[in-house]
Amino acid sequence: MKFVIQKDKLVQSVQDVMKAVSSRTTIPILTGIKITAGEDGVTMTGSDSDISIESFIPSEEDGRVNVETQISGSIVLQARFFSEIVRKLPMDTVELEVGHHFMTVIRSGKAEFNLNGLDAEEYPHLPQIEENNKFQIPNDLLKTMIRQTVFAVSTSETRPILTGVNWKIENGELVCIATDSHRLALRKAPLETAVEGTHNVVIPGKSLSELSKILDDSNDSIDIVMTENQVLFKAKNVLFYSRLLDGSYPDTARLIPNESKTEIVVHTKEFLQAIDRASLLAKEGRNNVVKLSTVDNSYVEISSNTPEIGKVIEEVQTQSVIGEELKISFSAKYMMDALKALEGTEIGISFTGAMRPFLIRTPGDDTILQLILPVRTY
Amino acid sequence: MKFVIQKDKLVQSVQDVMKAVSSRTTIPILTGIKITAGEDGVTMTGSDSDISIESFIPSEEDGRVNVETQISGSIVLQARFFSEIVRKLPMDTVELEVGHHFMTVIRSGKAEFNLNGLDAEEYPHLPQIEENNKFQIPNDLLKTMIRQTVFAVSTSETRPILTGVNWKIENGELVCIATDSHRLALRKAPLETAVEGTHNVVIPGKSLSELSKILDDSNDSIDIVMTENQVLFKAKNVLFYSRLLDGSYPDTARLIPNESKTEIVVHTKEFLQAIDRASLLAKEGRNNVVKLSTVDNSYVEISSNTPEIGKVIEEVQTQSVIGEELKISFSAKYMMDALKALEGTEIGISFTGAMRPFLIRTPGDDTILQLILPVRTY
Known part of the structure; x- marks a missing residue:
């Protein structure tokens, strides 16, 4: 793998996927960021197995060249070091090249880093999600709905289901509910697009907080896809996957x-x-x-x-x-x-x-x- | 004691003296701030027995009335609560009144706090310092000299003398030296005023760091008075006392x-x-x-x-x-x-x-x- 990339794009992308990387993981390769370069651009992936974030940097965007890929390929680099290194590189462009034994060279100006990489084949695959059932919501509304409910989730693992926010979709409306059994927050909003059937899922509070940090404040729409055990948020060039919590959320209506x-x-x-x-x-x-x-x-x-x-x-x-x-x-x-x-x-x-x-x-x-x-x- | 005071002056003064108040003290009354009201104005005092700070709010200043004292007197109030309370009061003026058993009423608008006070007679006296031997230095130069040396003091108590900065005055020059035995910082500056005799003292690094936070960036001069075991910094309306470290500082010249x-x-x-x-x-x-x-x-x-x-x-x-x-x-x-x-x-x-x-x-x-x-x- 070998490519030259604009530093600002690389820094932003790494910062986004870092939101999913945890230093406390039982799967060592997940302390790394997976980097894949192809003709279309470069994809970064970070995951703690609960949350996975994929950020794509297109080769060209708005007439500007972001990436020049010379050799396609993949590598996994230690997230903590890689993210600090890219932030502090001296020049506006960065060259990244993978050599023998996954040894990766990062060059910018007269600075040259050699990082021990890991085999990208070992990196877990992201969930496969069929996009039959998706709906849209504007970024800014989604951020507001998260902010108005997520603070009320339980921080105790006594009842794990209460550490999530209950999302219900019925009658063309999204209803978000969080409670720690001492207080409850509810926010609802009509959906602009028709949704087939009903959904009733529980999304971990932590996932929604991290998602909120990545979303911009525009009123661009984000696509949301729900499956039995995963939810996928598709923003422009960013995919955000979260597992759902198992179990059924208490019926809060009677409260x-x-x-x-x-x-x-x-x-x-x-x-x-x-x-x-x-x-x-x-x-x-x-x-x-x-x-x-x-x-x-x-x-x-x-x-x-x-x-x-x-x-x-x-x-x-x-x-x-x-x-x-x-x-x-x-x-x-x-x-x-x-x-x-x-x-x-x-x-x-x-x-x-x-x-x-x-x-x-x-x-x-x-x-x-x-x-x-x-x-x-x- | 009873007085009405401008909130902004009170907040600034409390913030300054709080720099000397420690929650970990073996002398319980030192968790409090001493407040003394007289005809001239109100004095606040905070101390951890190493550092003592006295801040004075004059009754009138630049034609503006800061304080109206109705009854002179003193009280000691819990620093942590008092400082949070004054910051959050609703109006621009605050009334403070001490009643029976040191019960103190703080009123601002429709908010009324009753705080259990302590007898100001129990509060330790500040060091008595004779001002025979003082010299001046501009605030901004003093802050620079502190910044350029204090980072190099030792953080380990193995050799307590190295946790301080060595101040030497000789030949009309102030020399500040700090070393943790792995590195050394030295900064000197000529003094504008003549100083009698020579001085060679060691000021705790922590005292200098706290002093630096209180000083403004003006080139107003601050008076400095040194005695055998105390140093006093006299800025406008603020007195800053620090004990000196015992023992003799190593001779760093040969290094x-x-x-x-x-x-x-x-x-x-x-x-x-x-x-x-x-x-x-x-x-x-x-x-x-x-x-x-x-x-x-x-x-x-x-x-x-x-x-x-x-x-x-x-x-x-x-x-x-x-x-x-x-x-x-x-x-x-x-x-x-x-x-x-x-x-x-x-x-x-x-x-x-x-x-x-x-x-x-x-x-x-x-x-x-x-x-x-x-x-x-x-």
């Missing part, structure tokens, strides 16, 4: 209350900052618990109290308070996560008593919903 | 070679980048060792070799190579530290054989010098 006894509407930023301040003195306690009380149907009081350190109390103006008086305690962290995920300058919170889960929503927007379970403090 | 056998001059940035690249494959080996060889008195070759991973070799153009041919090995990290400390686009390196310490200097500038001991690899 979401249909009625409410107290409804408040507050200014999102003011409310978030008050919760943040109250949490300062709640950190020592159990899970940053703060207390919310409605007062005279005209404002809410946010407070917390850690006797060893001190206490804090703050009034937050409400746009409206409707229904029963309420005193409720909850995790400040969960509330702040939920508020940051929501868009809009105002948010509405619907309570059904101090012991029942409550809902946080943007008024007039039924595509997103955050649910938090209160903490018993009385 | 610095007077003659050389090979002299090279290279472009600083190109040379630094070549060393950086060579170090990529040297990390696994012992202490990032790279090799430098002069070739035909026309260029140098930088290389490293770690058989398990690969090797790298690079030619670096020289402005000049004078003297004997040379092959020498050294720590890439020490070389990069030294190059980053030097100013100027070109640097000169003077070697006295492969086994002797060598000097790195900016040609034509004798105020700064970096010395590195080579590594035996042959």
